[in-house]
Amino acid sequence: xxxxxxxxxxxxxxxxxxxxxxxxxxxxxxxxxxxxxxxxxxxxxxxxxxxxxxxxxxxxxxxxxxxxxxxxxxxxxxxxxxxxxxxxxxxxxxxxxxxxxxxxxxxxxxxxxxxxxxxxxxxxxxxxxxxxxxxxxxxxxxxxxxxxxxxxxxxxxxxxxxxxxxxxxxxxxxxxxxxxxxxxxxxxxxxxxxxxxxxxxxxxxxxxxxxxxxxxxxxxxxxxxxxxxxxxxxxxxxxxxxxxxxxxxxxxxxxxxxxxxxxxxxxxxxxxxxxxxxxxxxxxxxxxxxxxxxxxxxxxxxxxxxxxxxxxxxxxxxx
Amino acid sequence: xxxxxxxxxxxxxxxxxxxxxxxxxxxxxxxxxxxxxxxxxxxxxxxxxxxxxxxxxxxxxxxxxxxxxxxxxxxxxxxxxxxxxxxxxxxxxxxxxxxxxxxxxxxxxxxxxxxxxxxxxxxxxxxxxxxxxxxxxxxxxxxxx
Numbered sequence: 001x002x003x004x005x006x007x008x009x010x011x012x013x014x015x016x017x018x019x020x021x022x023x024x025x026x027x028x029x030x031x032x033x034x035x036x037x038x039x040x041x042x043x044x045x046x047x048x049x050x051x052x053x054x055x056x057x058x059x060x061x062x063x064x065x066x067x068x069x070x071x072x073x074x075x076x077x078x079x080x081x082x083x084x085x086x087x088x089x090x091x092x093x094x095x096x097x098x099x100x101x102x103x104x105x106x107x108x109x110x111x112x113x114x115x116x117x118x119x120x121x122x123x124x125x126x127x128x129x130x131x132x133x134x135x136x137x138x139x140x141x142x143x144x145x146x147x148x149x150x151x152x153x154x155x156x157x158x159x160x161x162x163x164x165x166x167x168x169x170x171x172x173x174x175x176x177x178x179x180x181x182x183x184x185x186x187x188x189x190x191x192x193x194x195x196x197x198x199x200x201x202x203x204x205x206x207x208x209x210x211x212x213x214x215x216x217x218x219x220x221x222x223x224x225x226x227x228x229x230x231x232x233x234x235x236x237x238x239x240x241x242x243x244x245x246x247x248x249x250x251x252x253x254x255x256x257x258x259x260x261x262x263x264x265x266x267x268x269x270x271x272x273x274x275x276x277x278x279x280x281x282x283x284x285x286x287x288x289x290x291x292x293x294x295x296x297x298x299x300x301x302x303x304x305x306x307x308x309x310x311x312x313x314x315x316x317x318x319x
Numbered sequence: 320x321x322x323x324x325x326x327x328x329x330x331x332x333x334x335x336x337x338x339x340x341x342x343x344x345x346x347x348x349x350x351x352x353x354x355x356x357x358x359x360x361x362x363x364x365x366x367x368x369x370x371x372x373x374x375x376x377x378x379x380x381x382x383x384x385x386x387x388x389x390x391x392x393x394x395x396x397x398x399x400x401x402x403x404x405x406x407x408x409x410x411x412x413x414x415x416x417x418x419x420x421x422x423x424x425x426x427x428x429x430x431x432x433x434x435x436x437x438x439x440x441x442x443x444x445x446x447x448x449x450x451x452x453x454x455x456x457x458x459x460x461x462x463x464x
Binding site for chain 1: 380431
């Protein structure tokens, strides 16, 4: 991975100094071992601070919406980010000609919570990945552990570790060994109704409505969002469970058929609501009812909610 | 009415979104033909079943509806050719999603009722009202203020 980090700096330097791009969006180390923040670099001299490490989890393509569209921007995409980028492309929110994409094959990223749970976080200075192993550096000495034990759950079920869209691929394709991703949804589906309701109410009642799940989502890219509208004010501002339920139902429903299952919503949630399960319920149902569909994977395939078949399963409840 | 009496005789509130071209006319036919159906149903006329947004349904539950019915033309008969086909996909997903969140599936229903089916309109509304009356008042998704 160290090698890839060097390549990343080189291509960033190259594209800025040749004028191919006016800005590079990459990752930069924060003050703590678990922080890899998005970095916006316009000066070729600044590319030395760019990194690629096991914590480079944020999807950089969403930042394209905030930058001036006239600029030519270079950015790095992991497999999941590439799906998100494709979905934004499909939604007409980015201009393919204005971006330079560097693809990064990624077999998984490290969840700081798992490092902490394993009791390895105390006095930890840095984490590096070598082959299949993580090396934890402390003031005195270091420890090694298999990397896959520390990956985000979303990475363990990842089916697109290699970017599906790029101008230049950095590094070699990695193998893909996803675990079943609908296990949690299927389990919830079989629990009794009331239990399910209290399960979700418990989670939703923790929501602080920071809208991070919306802001981070590559499918949530409307210029004017229903949750921001003052007139009509669909989402009230009161701290009231029904408003929170309204928010979460609507958020998940609005990205149905466009959610690329990158799991960023659940990852970013500060109160740990399993938001990805809501999206996965829709993905599972769409797959079952209207045929397998992976949003962002194939731009030529028709989106399930923008089309229909005359012999679709019926919604009418008898009589 | 004393509080305890009100509790004893629970009457559900049902919001029915009816498409202008079929179901609303079906309801009209039920009325002009002097068929009876429960007064618990409040009809809201919409241009097409696909006009009904999830916002409408959720807001109805928030503001005290015990059940929501969306009624449109039979698939294939849409005034706008294909509106109800899109609605069929959307509402099936929404129905399954609400059930996933713990909502009783009977509380949100979709029915296809044509303009000539006044008797069907009355039958559907009667049956829905009975089902929801049996379920009792809806507390889920409801605004507590």
